[in-house]
Amino acid sequence: MRRKLIFAALMAALPAMAAEVVGYYPGWKHESFPVTAANVDAGKLTMALYAFVDLCWDGKHGNPEPSVDYVAACQEPLNGALAWRDEAADGANLRKLVALKRGHPKFKVVISVGGWDWxxxxxxxxxxxxxxxxxxxxxxxxxxxxxxxxxxxxxEYPGEAGVPCVAGEVCARPEDRHNFIVLVRELRAAFDAAGKQDRKHYSITIAAGANGNYVGNGAWVKELAAHLDWINIMAYDYHMPWEKSTGHHSALFADAKDPVTANQFYASGSVQRYLRAGVAADKLVLGVPFYGYGWKGCAAGPEGDGQYQLCQGGVTDGINGGNSYGYHQLLKKGKDYQRYWNASAKAPYMYSAAEQVWITYEDPASLKEKARYITQQGLRGAMFWELSADDGEHQLLRTLSEAMRK
Structure with missing residues (x-):
């Protein structure tokens, strides 16, 4: 008994593992959003994911989208080699990110390969x-x-490519999940060997889908997780503006009024899906969005707030004329926009009766709720997309970092 008490006292005296606060840096925005200590606060981040690097195939960047003529030659024309968007610019950005580690030795810099387009x-x-x-x-x-x-x-995604292939190409196979495990297992062995030589640990993480189609019966993600440092769950985009009705795109909990609730299509439901699959809690990082979506032509509805109401489509005044908004844009919305709070989903939303626009987004209040959930569940931390969408005062990053430290 005395030995157990001594061991418990020693364990209690050890510092807890710091929660991860992982943020994507959008490399293609480096001219308008350069790598600086102000834009990338290494004191509040544990890791920056540099997005994105492509894969070379047949001497060219990946398989181009049907709507995009992107056939630039690879710098290293071997099938499977990394293919940089602009190696000179990407290299300069990475060196600037790594330089931030001088004042913040616990800050890590990682390259992210793939993404929706690649x-x-x-x-x-x-x-x-x-x-x-x-x-x-x-x-x-x-x-x-x-x-x-x-x-x-x-x-994005094994077995089901998000971006359709061009004619005559193969972008998905039934064996993708098994092959992904093989790839990561081999990468783990190589990184461990290289790390032993370099006297450092090279991490391997993945961005993973939040729905049941991705996880499947769970056996494959459990096996995959054995070779990973952690899994970043993309717990957002549960509702999108091409849907006919408004809905929360990153709800934490279920709302009985939301038709997707039955499919556990909300953040905590996604986490539980991975836990049921046997993935350890400390190998799960919950993804949160620093952006929102807007619908137009939305009736006020019986509650006068536009929630779960039919609309005419997505807005077109968002980022690059699209239907998504950065948090910095939402803060500039006029007095016609009122903020509401869904107590069941733990999610904020905005509605303008005058403009008939409804917006789903993340704010400091909802981030605190997610940080509380992460702590309660013993998860590894939080990930967000992406740094440039925050406002000039870094309200979202500051809130997330402080909440995770508590």
Whole structure:
């Protein structure tokens, strides 16, 4: 008994593992949103994910979208090798990010491979032993060249490509999940070997889907997680502006009024899906959005707040003329916009009866609720998309960082 008490006292005296606060840096915005200590607050982040790096195939950047003519040649024309958007600019950005570690040694810099637009060669790479070897060698080389701390795999999605293939190409296979496990297992072995030589740990994380289709029966994600540092769950986009009715895109909990509630299509439901699959809580990081979506032509409805009401489509005054808003844009909305709070979902929303516009988004109040949930569940931390969407005072990052530290 005395030995147990001594052990418990020793464990209580040890500092708790700091919760992760992981933020994406959008590399393609480096001219309007440069890497500076003001834009990337390394004191409030534990990791910056540099988005995005592509995969080379047949000497070109990935498989282009049907609507985008992007066929630039790879810098390293081997199937599976990393393909940079602009290697000179990307390299300069990465070195600036790494330089922020001088004052913040616990801050990590990682490259994120894939993303929505650039995931459509993962299936080919993962299916080929030669391409996997090229990818791994290219990744280790990048770690050492730029002084990076790891790699984040944003494959969207194994078995079901988000961006359709061009004619005659293959972007998804039934074996994708198995091949993903093989790729990550081989990458883990190579990173451990390289880390032993370099006297550092190279991390491997993934961005993972939040719905049941991605997790499946759960066995594959449990096996995959064994070779990962953690999984970043993309717990947002549960509702999108192309839907006919308004809905919360990052609700924390269920709302009986929301028709997707039955599918556990909300953040806590996604977390529980992974926990039921057998993934350890400390290998799960909850993703949160620093952006919102807007619908137009929305009737006020019986509550006068536009919630769950039919609309005429997405707004067009958001980012790049689209239907999404950065948090900095939402703060500039006029007096016609009133903030509301869904107590069941723990989610804020805005509505303008005059303009008939309804907006779903994240704010400091909802971030505190998610930080509380992360702590209660023993999760690894929080991830967000993305740094440039916050306001000039870093309200969302500051709130998230302070809440996670508590």
């Amino acid at each position: 995931s459509n060669r993962f299936s080919n790479v993962a299916a080929s032993a030669e391409a996997r070897a090229n990818f791994i060698a290219s990744s280790v080389q990048a770690m050492r060249r730029y002084g990076l701390d790891g790699i984040d795999l944003d494959w």
